[in-house]
Amino acid sequence: MTQGKKRIPADVKLDMKHLATVEVPGRDFLLAHGACTGAEPGIFFPPISYEGEREFWDTGPAKAICGSCRIRIPCLAYANSQNTIVHTRGVWGGRSRDERRSIHNALRYRERTRDIA
Numbered sequence: 001m002t003q004g005k006k007r008i009p010a011d012v013k014l015d016m017k018h019l020a021t022v023e024v025p026g027r028d029f030l031l032a033h034g035a036c037t038g039a040e041p042g043i044f045f046p047p048i049s050y051e052g053e054r055e056f057w058d059t060g061p062a063k064a065i066c067g068s069c070r071i072r073i074p075c076l077a078y079a080n081s082q083n084t085i086v087h088t089r090g091v092w093g094g095r096s097r098d099e100r101r102s103i104h105n106a107l108r109y110r111e112r113t114r115d116i117a
Helices: 010-019 027-033 060-068 072-081 097-117
Strands: none
Touching: 010 072, 010 097, 027 072, 060 072, 072 097
């Protein structure tokens, strides 16, 4: 491994692989079929006053619910396809904002390097 290059964890690579093949669902589909349906929204989204979601907010309970969800990857695809603040905060598809950003950046890098080759 070269210095400065980040190693992508195996579970993130698996999510990236699945994201490349899944159809992005609509919000209504997620709300009707997600394991999170009916759960307290505060489990998935930190209060807006939280500046550093990573430092102050426990994502464990949300990730546990997402872990049992049969539409986790479509949910993650939906969140990654949106450009609004609502979808950049919180846990979507079992991934925090920072994890989704890393996946998004890795996918973009893969696409750019594929275009060059």
